[in-house]
Amino acid sequence: MKASLPFKYIIADKKGKNYVVFDFKDDSGKRKRKWVTTDLPADCSYKALTAKVNVIVAKFYEEFLTGSLTKVKEAPKEKEKTELSEESLSDDAECKTSFEFTAFLDYWLETIKPTLARTSHQSYTRYITRIKNYFDERYPHLLLGNLTALQLQQFYNDKYNSGLSGNSVKHYHANIHKALKYAVKMDMLDINVADKVELPKIQKFEANFYNKDELEQLFEVFKGDRLELVVHIAAYYGLRKSEIIGLKWDSVNFEEKKLTVRRKVSSTYGSGKEMIFVENQLKTESSVRTFPLIPHIKQMLIERKTLEGYYSKLLGKDFDREYDGFVCRDNFGKLITPNFVTSHFKYIIQKNKLKHIRFHDLRHSCASLLLANGISMKAIQEWLGHSTFNVTANFYSHLDFHSKVESAETIAKVLGGDSADTEQAIHDKGSEGKKSRKSST
Known part of the structure; x- marks a missing residue:
């Protein structure tokens, strides 16, 4: 949103078309919203969209200064509830009646995007997309102000009865509740109807993990494998997959014997291929942490660095230098990607008929071994980089x-x-x- 003008606006996609959504207050101080169509499709060029938006904003600014937009209108005696058509999007309507529920979810997602990590926004988007699909099919053109607790309750019941766990239903509820809480905050709703629903019982999470003997078996089967170093770092430090792949040589201080986690690498699929994202800012302050460099890991890192130098010289221009500086690369210089870690780890586990765990469960294995050997829960929280003590306690208190x-x-x-x-x-x-x-x- 733009803060330098006497009003705010965003660009929103509605039914395949781009709109400029203005947010302002009338002369009585009441919040108003106005949708103005750009007449451009959602997939138009950025240049064309920017030019059109500039024209619309300039025109809206002129109207705003005349006072015609902020003049308080007399409320009609009876207000008919109508479906939100494309034409009504351009009308000067009050917030409580201008949004369809699913259109509001899109608006909310766009609003909170600057406040979230990219991976968090992706997760929100996945949940919101499924919520929209359900409500567009079950309650087409449902206005935000007409949403009821009973409709939400039915949604949660249907999800639970389809086989989802109570934990999964809770994630849907968390997204809806946050969105509606924002609507209340912005005077678009009087109450948050999500407060009234009943959620299914949540099963306490119990992590899967390997014991010491099982980890030694795991290390044996990964000897000489591309993931050998990745697996060892995960087991010894309990780092997240994205944190391990995000390690660069500037994170390793051999002289002071320190290893610092300060960035992550994540990925998503688009246009049929895996797209890599390097993020230099972690989700929370507690995620940024410095560890003592364990001698075993130090030796593996030295060997990796030496091998990288050998292959870089041997292959010359054929050595992939796109991700120079990153620790976890193969002998051709290619970055070991998040999806490869997940799929290859699963393949090696199955091939060698080891007990099934996910790669992320190496993090739980590290925590369980620390806990079993007398390390306090608070120390484990700091080691794993959990944002709060409660997160650690919920995962591992049963151990x-x-x-x-x-x-x-x-x-x-x-x-x-x-x-x-x-x-x-x-x-x-x-x-x-x-x-x-x-x-x-």
Whole structure:
């Protein structure tokens, strides 16, 4: 939105056409919105769209200065509720009646885009697209102001009955609730009807992970593989896939023995190919972190750097230099992409008949080993880069048997009892864990 003018505006896509949406206040201080068509298709050139928008904004500015747009109109005695047609988009209508629900979701997505990381906006867009498809089919031309809690409840019920988990339904609800909360904030709605619905019970997430023996098996099958270094970094540091691929040599300080996570690499598919995005700003401050350089990983990095120099010299101009400076590349200089990590990791796991886990579960494996060896939940939060302690606790509290033993010993000492029993409990619990993990492989 533009802040230098006495009004705000955005460019919105509605039914395959571009519109300029103006947001302003009338003389009474009431928020108003006006849609003006550009008569240009959604896929028009940027140059053509910019020229047309400049003309429309200039004309709107002139009208705004005359006061014709901000003059308060007498409200009709009875207001008929009509469907939002393309013609009515250009009418000077009040916010509470001018938006269809699904059109408003698009508007909200465009509004929050500058505040989100690219990957977060992609995730929002996927959910919003499915929500729109449902409501456009079930309740075509539903106005934002006419949306009811019952309609939302039916949507959640239908999603749950189709086989989605309570957790997945919650993600849909989170998007709708945020959008409607914004509508209330902008005086487009009086209340957030999403507050009234009942959500299905949410199953507590229990992470999948490998124990020490299983990780050693994993390291063995990845020896000499393109993902060998990637897998080791994931298991030792618990880094996210995007963070590992985002490592550059400037993140590795061999002299001070430090490894810093400060960027990430993500991807998406477009035009039939994987498009790579290098993002130099991580989602939260807690995601930026510096680790001690573990000797084993240091040695692997030195070997990788030496090998890269050898192949760079050997291949000369045929060595791919598009991603020079990145650590995780193959012997031809090509960047190891996020999709390759996911698919190749799965292939190697299946080929060698190892217990099924996702690549991301190496992060959980790292956390579970730290927790099992007495590292505090707070320290694990900082190691993994979780934004809050609650995130870490929700993932791993069910594994924290060690803290329960300490509590048992404390109460035994206070009230009287044989604290040696708790030592046996640790041994028994450890034995159970080993047996259960062996039986699951």
